[in-house]
Amino acid sequence: MKLLNITNRYYIIIALVLLLLSSAFLAYRVVYVVDNEVSEHMLFEKLEIEKQLALQEDLQNIHFIVGDRLEIKPIEKFTSFRVSIKDTVIYDLYEKEKVPYRLLSYQQLVKGKSYNIKLARRLTENKQLVSGIFISLLLVSIDIIICFYFLNRWFSSRVWNPFYKALNILKNFDVQKGGNVKFQKSKVDEFNTLNAELAKLTDKVTRDYRNLREFTENMSHETQTPLAIIRSKLEILLQNSPSEENAKQILSTLDSVNRLSKMNKGLIMLTRIENEQYSGQQEIHLGTLIHKHLEDLELFITSRDIQVHTTIDNNVHIRMNPHLAGILFTNMLSNSIKYNKNHGDLFIEVSQDGIKIANSGEPLIIPGQEVFERFKKGDAPDSVGLGLAIVKKIIDHQDYTIHYEYVNNLHTFSIRFEKASIHIEEIEA
């Protein structure tokens, strides 16, 4: 969920709860105030009535105060000074229903005679009052929330804009490509701090990465000459008729030099791909390329009686650096033969979507997802362990994907040309 939506959601929930509570409180208060006001007013009226009654000579001559009902009933004996106020309902002839009234009754002595006086005032119905308040408050609330929602969105997107920009920059940041990462200045101090820290971080990451790459590159290059010297000296020693024991020592040293040299070549290859030193691309016909590589490897295939099954769509072309394509297929195919078993199978499938290369063989002793890691070589002690790392690097470089799995006793590598441009040749009618 987006940050904006989360904050908006909380705001709206809080606003709703607050509005509900406050409207309930408001309704309660309004009812209370109106109620009090009525009673208070009636008490004032009572005073007025008392005053007016006291002035009356004859109670036959009574003026009703408009709006309220006033009933004066003579009683035999004055019994109480109590003034009672209570709510009641009286049937209204016009509305033809019972309507609420507040009734004030008391007894008064007028010129020695006792009277029971009842003053009734019609009340606004509380129910109506409350629902009126609720409805108007609800409308106001909805208005506020809608305005709030859009305003908040607008404000937030303005305020958070630098944050999203920074996020986008980070998303597109590629340590291999490096380059200067420029963050936008913002009015918000926190974002500026964040951006400054991110800039420092990306800068450091890029620099470290470059240093590491340079180190690997220099290291591998600089080792080549000493290796050449060691190898040349050993080969000279070998010519001078060494004893069998010495020859053995020389050979095993030569073996190590070979391994080191292969490792170096692999590392140089990796850094070179990373450095984008293979840029020139060409249209490559996959069928032709694969058949060429199979031909190169034919000797090794036939000697181990490996059955090659190819399903190749002959219309598939890819755009790729030809040298990289060569390395890719050399590594993948020689791998599929090296780690095959005698009388095993090799399946090669080329379609518009990708390439699948599968070979029979014993399951790996390392987890499948680690096959592409450098120097992971499972149970192949003679291997340098860079072949598939180079394959992966080339695949990444091409924006393809590669996936390894072991199914039906087959080591299966699937390459997908995801973002790649596949060219389908027009088939002549």
Added chain:
Amino acid sequence: MKILIIEDEKQLLESIMTFLKESGMNCDKASSLAEAVEKIDTSEYDCIVLDIGLPDGSGLKIIDEMQKKDNQTAIVIVSAKNSLDDRLVGLNFGADDYITKPFHMPELVARIKSVVRRRTVQEKNEICFNELRVVPNEMLMYVNNKMISLTKKEHELLVYLISNPNKVLTKESIAEFLWGDHADMADSFDFIYSHIKNLRKKITDNGGNDYLKSIYGVGYKFVAE
């Protein structure tokens, strides 16, 4: 055969000199660009072994210089960079061959001999050895003037062996010469063995001497005496 070795690494220079001398070549050395240019101007060489990375500039300048002076000497570039670009640039510049450090000495010898053959004798560039004659670029050899066809790998192997007479050639160096990137395939050594066996048979069956000697555990040797 007179060779100029241009290499700034003293130790490597020494090794190359030793090995080439033992292979019957006449060697001269230069360890800087300036020195090399001077030597090329004053002496005639059959081949120049050129390290590209020199302290006072790129070795490619020497090739440039030589072409300006229309010097036709064969050139084998030695480079620490196994880069296609370098290889292409070097070969485009007019070098005849390219070898990457660390290389096998016998391979350097085979390459030098090959480029010198290509440069000097245009028509009759066969490799002759007593009763043997090997025709480069064609998968053929003659034993006592009898034409015998070879497979591609047998031919390459024979050229490699005959270029390094009386030298112990390790299986690794042979495998790398024959198969390059695929040299570390599991059974490449077995193939060398069977190729050697076939070659020996083809030579001896036609009245040739058995020059191909196995050296147990190490490799093979083309015995010339």
